[in-house]
Amino acid sequence: MRRIIKGLARGLLVLVPVVLLAAGAAFLYFSRALPERDGAVQIAGLAGPVTITRDREGVPHISAGNASDAAAGLGFAHAQDRLWQMHVSRMAGKGRLSELFGAATIGTDRWLRTMAIDKAAKGSLAVIDPPTQAMLEGYARGVNAWLAEDGRTFAAPLPIEFSILGVAPEPWSPLDTLITIKMMSVSLANNVGHEVQRLSFARLGLTPAEIEDLMPPVAADAPPPLPELAELLGLDAGPLQKGTAQDGQNASLSPVGAFFDEITAERASNNWVVGGARTASGKPVVANDPHLGLTAPSIWYLAHLEVTEEFGAPRNLVGASLAGAPFVFLGRNDFAAWGYTNTATDVQDIFIERVNPDNPEEYLTPTGWAAFGSARETIKVKGGADVVFTRRWTRHGPVLPESYKNIAAYLPENSVAALQWVALAHDDTTANAGPRLFTVESVADYQAAMEPFLTPMQSMVVADIDGNIGFIAPGRAPVRDPRNLVEGRAPVPGWDEIYDWQGYLPFAELPRQTNPDKGAIGTANTKIVSATYPHFLTYDWDRGFRQERVDALIIDAEAPHTPELSREAQADVYSPGLVRLRDRFTQLLQDADLTVEEEGVLRRLERWDGRMAAGRSEPLLMMGWARQMMIETYADDLGPAFDDWLKIRPDTLERNFNGSAARDWCDRTGTDQREDCADTAQLALGNALSDLKRRYGSDIEAWDWAEVHTARGAHRPFSQVDLLARFFDVSVPHQGGPFTLDRGQTTLNDADQPYTNTHAASFRGIYDLADLNRSTFIQTTGQSGNVFSRHYRDMAERWARVEAIEIPTGPVKDVKGTWRLTPKPD
Template structure:
């Protein structure tokens, strides 16, 4: 329903804004077309999966899950297209780089190009990006109402969200065979987005994590190979400012002249209110998303979104099917040729001792003359900014059995400087990647236990980089207050480990939060509230006066010229004051875990103050926004240290004996809040422990709650859109 823009039907007016946006985006229409584009075998698999869901709906004898009872709602039959739209929505959550375009466009009205390049620094070692076309487009952005549009959008994923994976070959392990680790980072949810499953087909096995609604093991292994994903973060979205034809508001300007918008009518049913009708417009670039916010430009302009997920030819379901059956590197690569989105860094290992990496996905190619390079909204009537193709599959980043026997990705830059194609300017900064590589290099021969300790590591490279600079600037000439002296003494002896039971991580986080507020609030003015993020590389450059950037420390709203030392000291005083108010007067009683609570929010009941108490899951957690064992917090939120995005799943694969592999996710195997399995993994997840990932059924058959046997009707086998199957249910051999 989210992807189809139909949540208002069950949640009423509060869901209307999101429904308007998603109807405008048109993801469900794209999914319907994509289903028809799949091979018959893939369509049959999607249809059979839907038939299995509907078999439950049609033959159940017990009540529906609690959520449906509370909402007084009966679910509709599942459609194969629903599985495809779920994949598209996962791509949406992982890739919203159009928001960075909006950020640059808004900053263009407030800052110089040089200031923007400082505030949004490039990847370490890369040349600062001074966007040549940005200043001359500032007035266009103002006319197009980009700031109002950005303010109307719901908040996107936090900065720093990503994932980790790494693989080492047998030359770097005790067993002599590869080890592979993976932990994807997503918004925490209760129940988790993941469901563990084991399929046994004609003597072959595949086991791992599936997304309920998607008929595939997304992350996992079969009897011969294992794989794990991290997000590449490609720039696959571009905003285009389209200029309305002044002689005809139903048309817009293109390089070939005036052209009609493609329009369609959408009717949104709203629970407890009248239906809402909207007209969706689409330009040659994509849907006019500014219409969804009911914000048009002041000078006859609108904003359209180009996004690879809205293009035809998406065969990702075929890729997922082939990946589960891959037996070697050749089969693995062949499976990825059909992979469309979201682009991922996929690491690989097999029982023969080979390791590898590939980054499949549909990534647009832009002209060399494109002065924006996808970094800011572009004039839609100028062909200079149009996509001209996509990176060929064989030219995407890849490695196979590299020298040194190690591959690690953590959303950092994965290409060399001489790589011929532009993938993104928004690589995640390499804080987690640095720590992973540091720990991998620390052991000559790795074992399952060393991999577990790496996944549980909570040392913050950001804290290690910044704290010495902050401490140096915080030396006072006058007598320090007792609390300040005690605080600085503790921090001088702190190693940057964001452990849940220590006060130092909380002090550092609060100090750093107040520091960011004071460094750039005055320059951003009204934009500050929406753009207040941690931005550690920028802050480091300011505090170390890289290229004269310490000038950001001066508060433009005062007559006095503030130094970075002034700002550091004021931030520390403010941080300690706020911590005393919140956590008491005694520093030694403060605990990072009390503030840094991993918050798994039920959707949608997490928004209800009463229902959230029943459905949400909370647990004190270690880690921080830039640790391997990650726990991302939004410093501008009402709960600025709460972890809302974290490790959604951990898995370690042992290629010397794949049945030694282990995994865990953040909640439990059941979505039923009244089941003990709703949160059965949560404490294991918090402690960095796992459950076995074995295909040996004898190892866990004594723990089975029962067996469900599905017996398809004969007509199902060859049907493209089969009717519902009728299940035969047994428990311990008896009907139930």
Template sequence: MAQVFKWLIRIAGALVALAVLAVLGLYFLLSRSLPDYDKTLEIAGLNDSVEIVRDNADVPHIFGQTEEDVFQALGYAHAQDRLWQMTILRRTAQGRLSEVFGVRSLAIDKLMRRFDIYGAARASVRWQDPATRAALDAYARGVNARLAEINDSALGRGAPEMFLFNAPIAPWVAADSVAIIKLMAVQMSSHLQTEVLRARLTTVLEDPARVEDILPDAPGSGIAALPKYASFFAPGALPRLAGGGAPAAQDPLSPIRPPALAGASNAFAAAPSRSAAGGTLLANDPHLGLTAPSIWYLARLELSSGGVIGATIPGVPLVLSGRSDTLGWGITSAYLDDQDVHIEELNPDDPEQYRTPDGFARFETRRTIILIKDSAPVTLTLRRTENGPVLPGSQFDLADVTPAGHVASLSWTALSPRDTTMSAGIDLMRAGSIEAALAAGEKFVAPAQVLTVVSADRIAMKMVGAMPRRHAEHDTEGRMPSRGWIAHNRWQGRLPYSANPEFIDPPGGILGNTNNKIVDRPFPLHVSHHWGDTQRIHRWQKLMQGREVHTRDSFIEAQQDIVSFTARSLLPLIGADLWFTGESAAEGTPLRLRQRALALLADWNGEMNEHRPEPLIYAAWLRALGKRLFQDELGPLADAFTHTDPVFVERVFRDIDGASAWCDVKQSTPVETCTDIARLALDDALVWITERYGTALESLRWGDAHQAVQDHPVLGSVPGLRYFVNIRQSTGGGDHTLQRGRTSGTGPDPFQNVHAAGYRGVYDFADPGSSVFIISTGQSGHFLSRYYDDLAQLWRRGEYIPMSLDPELARAGAVGVTVLLPKKGD
């Protein structure tokens, strides 16, 4: 027996030793791809030596003799830290994810092949100006230099993910960078889905006026500068809507986002007259889906025009939001209506033809093959009309709005084969004046942005991006799909750049955009019927006009503000007949729980503080209220509304144009009032809260439900690994606060923070060296790197790191200096 026990001990010890060796071996393999920032390396294509100085936050400061060398070094630095992310972005744009991930990503690849984003990017390369083409080629040489170094030095395939998803990496080319810019347009555009949703609503709502309730136009006139301080679809033409069920879970690899999670952002500027220190101020925080690593990457470049520092996207040689010594710029999603769905009539005698204003024409057709890991390849037939690519009914619920004998096509500025957005970005970085920056904007095509620019003494804001020219007699004004064979429904080209809204040096000294309506012009110069914000703008106005002059710190305070104007305005409306009414109820009863919840909300100031219970009660109530209002009228289509629009709630509870009709449950005999529905919705919310968090309402924490979900798109769902690669943090803010933390709206955790400001920057031209910025994760995409999540806690706490162009400051705290030399004999 003792002998058996001795052998068991030996076997157990051997197994432990093998496990330790396996872990050490795995760590050795994975750590081989950790970049060495302190070295000298010869690479091909350089004109002279280049220095990459990494400061203590791992931000590369790149110094070279020529711009081409600087862009080449940026490509090298991006590939050092974010190679996996870059390759996945490129594969997404190319429609080649399935070669790595198998059938999981086939639907994504099919859609991207139909869009032909990458084909348009390849065609667009030759439309860039010579300086931009040189920058793109140099950047590609830098990425390829890192690929060559990985191969020559056996550096762990370049990223840990490559061991799990081994696939060859093709050399980087200029079109790859252009394609990633176009991919951003895919992520930020939502008008296609909104058009289809509006059309679907017209088929289920008996009263067309109710469509204006649930998809309301942004009220009021446009806001940008503040004042001085002191039937196309006939009945029976469409198929019946399919049965319900919740929307399919969003694949983290998909670039398509539901309208509620399309791009958003804040940017605001102050002129010297409104600045305490006498210099201009600019704050910018673009909002995109949270991920690990962040889509943003901080960098400083020394160009011929001087230093430039700010936020880049790995794969793209641009500082998209940042500053130079003389100029600062920020971007926000413009919500320009840059997409139109067309219903194309097929020739009943030849389905390969479709109707045009001049008769039937043949589809432009070609085939493409999608290779799939561990499965047979799929051959896809792509069809295109004069209006754009044909999309299948299985995408975007198009089958529900496409009559028999018809197909849907898409016009979209992002599909332009003459897209010079990259050239615009290069020109913007070199601009030394407001005039030069705004002139650079003429080359922007997609995604459309509102560009906010400040110089030392001036401020300006202009929408940049191609505005489609629509006919004044367009059937639907772009609100819904239209008949593609009618000439006045087709795009008539592009409006002149002068038609883009512009605001320069306003008398009030303040400019800003929170994705709100910026102009109120009649169609077809309207810019959009669908804007991204009707709420944050009110809080921004109050903060800007609440003080005569601003400082860097007051701009930071506004950027971090978590007070919900929406909560302050809606709670008195929906709870008007519930507060302090009725008799006291016994402890432990539903009525008593409701009274406790109402008492908490009555004393609440609307601050979405992560440590408070009121934000969770309010958010759950608003969500339950939306469900109560939607379900009876919309049936299965109610699942499309994951977030309750505050303007819709206000219309209903104020009975604007008869909107209170939403409160009556048609399928019940009694006539319910809006007070009845508000009470029932609050009870629904409290049932959900108690089942999830218990009955101790006073102990609830909004941050427990509103966790920032920065998950790795691929490894984030792998058991064991997810604890190393995912970044989860308790956060404040909410759907409608300036510090926006957009909730998912679906699934078992509907209040997770999934869409927020992955980058924040505040630029102070009274003291440019005091400017600050931050990203939401860390610079590195390697989860074994200490720079993978080192900035995440600073971001969560609302802190920043210095944004200095002083090379000596960067060198003083450098964690490494990489010297790139021209390859001998090159």
């Protein structure tokens, strides 16, 4: 036995060093896939030399004679730093994720193939103008030049994700860029989710008034009563069954992280512009923080593009680019600065199409039966058999898969659901707005330059160095028949022409402002137009809590505005929504028979200042209580329709408290007694405390909201593998909450991590028109998408602290490396 032990010991002495040596060699091999700091390459098709100079933050400063060559430089830099991200995004748009990830993404591929995102992008190539075409081709030239590089000795030729999954990128094309841009419309689309929710409620037998209880309009709107959907669509009424995944189809699109949960996610943002008459410098200040799902790496990539010759004088663009596209979407040039928020205009309608019972290949139109369009699609599945299905469409658009959001369970017999959506148009000119940003010199120029911008509709604020400020919301907004009383809120009969779109609003009639009397403009996804605006945009505006804070801190503030005040506003963590609920909840329990612990919690919350701040337990207590209040009030009534609808809804709860609800939602079904809202609030408080103590320990004093509310940038796909997620995800403690300007949205129906921050400010920019070089920028992770890079996560903690960097034009200080691209001789 002793000999065996000695033998094992000797074996371990040999094996351990071998394992450590192999691990070290593997680390060296993959880490050396990082690009060299300096280099030179010849590229066919360049008109002249291009330099890519990286500063200490990893931000590339790209200089070229014309915009096409500058795009080549950006494509080269994107490929060096974000190749895996680019590859996943275009494969998603093509419905080819299963070639990378296997059966887990069949459902997502099926949905994206059904939407035919790539075919819409291909059709749009025909409407791309020459300046944009030149930039698209230049960008592809730069990406492919990096793909053709040999790499270092003893180094992985590609980022580690390619090696782990055993895949390789294909050459980049202009079509890939249009697909990448089109995926932004996918990620910002939300209305279809609202329609399915209202459909599910109608299928449960809820009345229009009860549906409005659950999804009320904002106070500034007064929509017509929703028609009886059961009668309009021929719905049955009764209990619902939960959807089941079939053939790899997931009812919710969440196979490889938050980025692909497009249609259920909330989208939000803040922006504002303050005119020079109200600033300390006498020049405008612009601020912007678009809120998106958190990813690793960040969706945005900071860059500076300089074109030295094409426009007669050097022109600069600085700001946030999208890996996969040659444009600076959010930022500034030499004369103006701009920022976006999602308008959330209703640009999607679901049409219930009646199928011919005698011929399932036909559906009913206003003029009789017509044949479905159809095409066979083959999804290649890594490690599995191909999945073949028939994609169908009607005159309105693609037929949604039955598994999408469990929609088949809600539909009448012999019917399908088709989706009409602006983003699926084959004449999308949105990309044509990109090159125009080089030559914009005024607010009026900027507003005019956005005419090609069709999707996704955005609320844009802008200022110029002459002191003008403005706003425009460009995009295609459908015009609906005045007889259509549904007005985009729920699915409609596809066989009735009343519900057909009548065209789109003319560009000249889209919302806009220039130099308003208040001297400031701000948007935060709630209603952007006054009661006098003559056109319908949506009834599903976001609640006005963040807009209230923008108004209080910026629009209606009396102190002269500065960039620092904008930064403080972006860092604001006061939560009007939770304060409002705190006051109502505690009022309900004033006469309740509480335990000593519950009484202590109420007193703690009454003293709370409403800030979702680090080191505080009150934000977690309030979030937990509000979450449980939603569950105890509505889950029994809504059954399987509840989970997708679950989020904290102050306006919805308020209807119960003030007696204006169409039914008594606080009374629980299945009990022998009648509960009021005070009973439900006390039950929710007790259940919340039990749940929170189970998750975070019994010492309430030790709870720290920022530690619980960790902002998690999810890697695609390694966030799904616990061991890999530790290395590839980018997580950082974060303040804020769902109703704060420093926003941190959580996924409350995630049973394991309901308070993790999955959706926040993806980028922050503050632009000082008195000196644009003092403008500041930050994104959520770092410039590199390579986990071995020091720039993979080096911005995350600064982002969480609402700090930022400068990206001045002119000679680069603290140069960390330069690549030179030159034309390849014929």
